[in-house]
Every structure is written in structure tokens, then in C-alpha cells.
Amino acid sequence: MGKVTATAERTIDAPADKVRALVADYAETRPKLLTEHYRDYQVTEGGVGAGTKAGWKLQATSKRVRDVKATVTEPRPGTLVETDANSSMVTTWTVTEAGDRSVVKIETTWDGAGGIGGFFEKTFAPGGLKKIYDGVLGKLAEIV
Numbered sequence: 001m002g003k004v005t006a007t008a009e010r011t012i013d014a015p016a017d018k019v020r021a022l023v024a025d026y027a028e029t030r031p032k033l034l035t036e037h038y039r040d041y042q043v044t045e046g047g048v049g050a051g052t053k054a055g056w057k058l059q060a061t062s063k064r065v066r067d068v069k070a071t072v073t074e075p076r077p078g079t080l081v082e083t084d085a086n087s088s089m090v091t092t093w094t095v096t097e098a099g100d101r102s103v104v105k106i107e108t109t110w111d112g113a114g115g116i117g118g119f120f121e122k123t124f125a126p127g128g129l130k131k132i133y134d135g136v137l138g139k140l141a142e143i144v
Helices: 016-024 115-143
Strands: 003-012 038-045 053-059 065-076 079-084 090-098 101-111
Touching: 003 115, 016 090, 016 101, 016 115, 101 115
Parallel strands: none
Antiparallel strands: 003 101, 038 053, 053 065, 065 079, 079 090, 090 101
């Protein structure tokens, strides 16, 4: 069993402060960013930034559904960390300045399975999750 990491990144044509506020808004903005891979999204506590608790089902493949119960922390300005209570999955959203624009990076890590299943997970899951995150980042770019 080893760590598996999936990453997606996009430059957004908006100032970092504006993008950070949108990314941190789990109550209003986040549902608008989610692709068809997400369902049953709900905020159960808070709604903006650190202290938010939210849940959703992530349908990564036709057979693979994760029931995510995330708690959000903000270890530093521009970085939100979603830690799943149901698994080892941790998703980090980072928004950095790039002149008048912003770079948004989503990175998810989790403890992969062992054996041959783990090999396939480590080989294919990051690409699949990157495609999902590319869709989320595309919606973010549209909203801005």
C-alpha cells in the first residue's frame, strides 16, 4: 500500500482574493462547481472556509463511489484542506497569485490498496480524478 496522488491545475482570469473567496464558499459556490460525478452534496456545518463540514458522494467510475464526509481547515491563507472522515483521502485546494490572474491547484492523496489492485489504482485513478477536477476547474473559470 502506497500513497496515491491526483492533481489538476488551472490559471483563472481573476485576482486571487476573488478566486479564494469563491473556492472557500462551500454553501453557494461549491455546488455550482461540481460535475455530474458528484451527488448528494450538502453542507452540514459552517459553509465558508475553515470549520465547514460537508458531505457528498463522488462517483469516480461506474463501480467506484466514495462517500465523503469532509472537514475543512485553512492552514495558511489561500489553502483549504478537506479531510475525509470516512477514508484516508485528503484534498488540498491552493490558490496563488499570478499577476492579475490566479493559479488554482487541486491535489488529492490517499492510501492506495495493496497488491495488483493497488497497482491498477495507482496507475489509473490519478488520471480519472484529474479529469473530474479539470471539469470542476472549468466551471470555476466560467463562474469567475
